[in-house]
Amino acid sequence: MKAASIRTADKAPKKKKSKVAFREARTAYIFLIPAFVGLVVLTYMPLIAVGVLSFFKWKGAGTPVFTGISNYVNLFTVDPYFVDSIKATFYFSVLAVVGSMLYSLIVAILLNRKIPARGLFRAIFYLPYILPAVAVYIGWAWLYESNFGLFNYILSQLGLDKVNFIADPSLVVPSLALIAVWLSGNLIVIFLAGLQNVPRVYHEAAEIDGANSWQRFRHVTIPSMTPIIFYNLLMALVTNLQIVTPALALTGGGPGNASRFMTYLMYDYAFKKANFGYASAVSFVFFIIIAIFTGLVFASSQKWVYYEGGDGK
Amino acid sequence: MSRSASPAQGGGLYKSRRRRERITGATSLILLLLLSAAVIFPIWWIFRSSLMTNSEIYAWPPAFFPKEWLFSNYAKTMDYFPFWRYFRNTMIIIVPSVVFGTLTATICGYAFARLRFPGKKFFFSLCVGSMLLPTMVTLIPLYIMWTRGLGLSDSYLPLILPFLCGGGAFNIFLIRQFVSTIPRELDDAALIDGAGHLRILWHIIIPAIKPAMIVVALLLFIMLWNDLLQQIVYINSSEKFTIAIGLTQFKGSLGSDWVKIMCATCMSFLPGIAFYLIGQKHFVEGIVLTGMKN
Numbered sequence: 001m002k003a004a005s006i007r008t009a010d011k012a013p014k015k016k017k018s019k020v021a022f023r024e025a026r027t028a029y030i031f032l033i034p035a036f037v038g039l040v041v042l043t044y045m046p047l048i049a050v051g052v053l054s055f056f057k058w059k060g061a062g063t064p065v066f067t068g069i070s071n072y073v074n075l076f077t078v079d080p081y082f083v084d085s086i087k088a089t090f091y092f093s094v095l096a097v098v099g100s101m102l103y104s105l106i107v108a109i110l111l112n113r114k115i116p117a118r119g120l121f122r123a124i125f126y127l128p129y130i131l132p133a134v135a136v137y138i139g140w141a142w143l144y145e146s147n148f149g150l151f152n153y154i155l156s157q158l159g160l161d162k163v164n165f166i167a168d169p170s171l172v173v174p175s176l177a178l179i180a181v182w183l184s185g186n187l188i189v190i191f192l193a194g195l196q197n198v199p200r201v202y203h204e205a206a207e208i209d210g211a212n213s214w215q216r217f218r219h220v221t222i223p224s225m226t227p228i229i230f231y232n233l234l235m236a237l238v239t240n241l242q243i244v245t246p247a248l249a250l251t252g253g254g255p256g257n258a259s260r261f262m263t264y265l266m267y268d269y270a271f272k273k274a275n276f277g278y279a280s281a282v283s284f285v286f287f288i289i290i291a292i293f294t295g296l297v298f299a300s301s302q303k304w305v306y307y308e309g310g311d312g313k
Numbered sequence: 314m315s316r317s318a319s320p321a322q323g324g325g326l327y328k329s330r331r332r333r334e335r336i337t338g339a340t341s342l343i344l345l346l347l348l349s350a351a352v353i354f355p356i357w358w359i360f361r362s363s364l365m366t367n368s369e370i371y372a373w374p375p376a377f378f379p380k381e382w383l384f385s386n387y388a389k390t391m392d393y394f395p396f397w398r399y400f401r402n403t404m405i406i407i408v409p410s411v412v413f414g415t416l417t418a419t420i421c422g423y424a425f426a427r428l429r430f431p432g433k434k435f436f437f438s439l440c441v442g443s444m445l446l447p448t449m450v451t452l453i454p455l456y457i458m459w460t461r462g463l464g465l466s467d468s469y470l471p472l473i474l475p476f477l478c479g480g481g482a483f484n485i486f487l488i489r490q491f492v493s494t495i496p497r498e499l500d501d502a503a504l505i506d507g508a509g510h511l512r513i514l515w516h517i518i519i520p521a522i523k524p525a526m527i528v529v530a531l532l533l534f535i536m537l538w539n540d541l542l543q544q545i546v547y548i549n550s551s552e553k554f555t556i557a558i559g560l561t562q563f564k565g566s567l568g569s570d571w572v573k574i575m576c577a578t579c580m581s582f583l584p585g586i587a588f589y590l591i592g593q594k595h596f597v598e599g600i601v602l603t604g605m606k607n
Contacts, residue, residue, distance in 0.1 A: 021429065024428050024510075027424075031420045031423065031424035032424050032425075032436065034420065035421040035485060038479050039440065039478075042455065042478060044439070044443075046453075046454035046455050049457075050450060050451060107345075110344055110348075114338055115345065121345055121349055124353060126589075127353075127586070128352065130538075130585045130586070131356075132560075133557075134541050134556075134560050134561055134581070135560055138560060138561075138564050138578050139575065142358075142359065145571070147371075148371050150355070150358050153374060213337070234445070242447045244542050245539070245541050245542070248541050249561045263449040263542065267545075279453055287446075287447075
C-alpha cells in the first residue's frame with residue numbers, strides 16, 4: 001500500500017528524481033544482498049531440492065535413482081513409524097500450543113494489573129525461556145523420575161500412585177508438553193507488550209457505558225489483542241510442530257513410538273540411516289503439513305483478527 | 314487498566330470501586346506469587362539435587378534443602394563433563410553468528426524500512442514466507458551442500474555462515490519495524506548534506522536503534538543456545554562438542570547418576586542466566602518498544 005502511494009507521488013517530478021531514485025534502488029539492492037543470498041541459497045533452493053530429492057532413492061553414495069512417488073507410498077503404507085510420528089507430533093503440538101497460549105495470556109493479564117515488583121515477576125516468568133532447551137529437558141527428566149522424582153513425591157503427598165511420566169507411552173507426550181508450556185516465557189512478554197498497547201480510551205468508553213470488567217475484557221481487551229494472539233499462535237504452532245530436542249536428548253523417540261516426532265524421524269532416516277531420499281519425503285510431507293496449518297490460521301484470521309484502520313500508531 | 318480515581322470525588326461509587334480494585338489487585342498478586350513459585354521451583358529442585366550426596370538425593374521423603382552444600386560435586390562432574398571446552402566451542406559458534414546476524418539484519422532492515430526500490434513488495438513476501446519455513450525442511454539439502462558440495466564436514470562453518478545472510482527474516486522485520494519509528498527528518502537532512510546511505514545508517518540509525526539491535530542479538534543467542542539438531546548433524550568429533558551435544562552425550566552415557574547429571578545441567582544453565590541478567594533491561598524494553606506490531 002505504502003509503495004503504491006510512493007510511486008504515484010514520484011510520478012510528477014519523474015525526470016529530476018530518476019537519478020536519485022536509481023541510486024537509492026542500487027543502494028537497496030546492495031544492502032539486501034545478504035538477505036537475498038539467504039533466501040535463495042539457504043531457503044528456497046533447498047526447499048525445491050528437498051522436494052526433488054523425495055522422488056529419488058539415495059543412500060548418500062552413488063547416483064540417486066529416480067523412484068517416482070514410491071517413497072511417499074512407502075511412508076503411508078509400509079513404514080512402521082511414519083503415521084505414528086504424525087500423530088505424536090499433532091498430539092504434542094495441540095497440547096503445547098493450547099497450554100502455552102492460555103498460560104502466557106493469563107500470566108500476561110495478571111502482570112498487566114497494578115502490582116508491585118512487576119519487573120521481577122516478568123523476569124521470573126521469562127527465565128525458563130533463556131535456559132538451553134537440552135538442559136531443561138534433562139533437568140526435568142529428573143523431576144519426572146519414576147521413583148524419587150519431585151512430581152512423584154507430589155503425587156504421593158496427594159495420595160496418588162506413582163507414575164512413570166516420560167517412561168510411560170501414554171504420558172510421555174503430555175509430560176513433554178508441560179515442559180514446553182513452562183518454557184513459553186517469550187509469549188508472555190509479547191502478550192504483555194500487546195496488552196499495554198490496548199488504548200485506554202476504549203476501556204474508559206466501555207466503563208462509562210456500564211460494562212463490567214469481564215465484559216471489558218471480552219469486548220475490548222480480546223478484540224484489540226487479536227493481532228498479537230494471531231502472531232503468537234502462528235509462532236507457537238510453527239515452533240511446536242518442529243519439536244525434536246526432547247527426542248534427541250532424552251527419549252530417543254520412545255517409549256515405543258510415543259515420542260517419535262516427525263523431525264526426529266527425519267533425523268533418524270537421514271543422519272543415522274543415510275536414507276536421504278526417503279527422509280526428504282518425510283521433510284516434504286512435514287512442509288505440506290506446516291503449509292496447511294499456517295494457511296488455515298491465516299484464512300481463519302480474516303474472521304477473528306481485527307486490525308485498526310490505517311497504520312496504527 | 315485500573316484508573317486512579319481523583320480523591321476529591323470520594324463518593325460511594327468510587328469507594329466501592331477502589332475496594333474492588335484492591336481485591337482484584339490482591340488476588341492477582343497472590344496468583345502471581347503462586348505461579349512464579351511454580352515456575353522457579355523446578356529450577357531450585359534441579360539445583361538442590363546437584364549439591365546432594367547420592368544417598369541424600371534418593372532419600373524418601375526428599376529434602377527441600379541439601380544437608381551440606383556440596384559444591385565439590387561440580388569439580389567431580391567436570392572430570393567427566395569438560396564444561397569449559399564445551400562452553401568455548403559453543404561460543405566459537407555463537408559469537409560470530411550473533412555479530413554477523415545482528416549486523417546483516419540491521420543493514421537489510423534499514424533497506425526495507427527506508428529505501429525505495431522496485432520489487433520491494435515481492436521481496437518482502439519472500440521474506441515472510443521464509444519465516445514460516447522450518448529448519449528441518451531444508452536441513453537435508455543444506456547438509457548435502459555443506460558437507461558434500463563444500464567439504465565442510467565436522468566443521469562449525471555450516472552453523473555460522475548462514476548468519477551472514479540477515480540472521481533470519483524475523484530479525485530483519487524487527488529492525489525494520491524499529492527503524493520506521495525513527496523520524497525521517499534526521500536522515501533527510503543528512504541526505505541533503507550529501508551523506509550516503511551507509512553513513513546515515515552508521516551515524517544516525519544505528520545509534521538510535523541500539524535497543525532493537527540488542528534484542529536481535531539476544532534472540533539470536535537464545536536461538537543458537539537452544540539448538541541441538543543442527544549441531545548434532547554437523548559436528549561429529551568429541552573435541553568439537555558444544556554444551557548441547559556434550560550434555561546429551563553425558564546423559565546418555567551416565568544414565569542415572571543423577572547428581573552429576575544435575576551438576577552438568579546447572580552448569581549449562583549458568584551462561585544463559587548470566588547473559589540474561591546483563592541484557593535483561595534492554596531486552597524487555599526493546600520488545601516492549603518494538604511493540605511487536607503486525
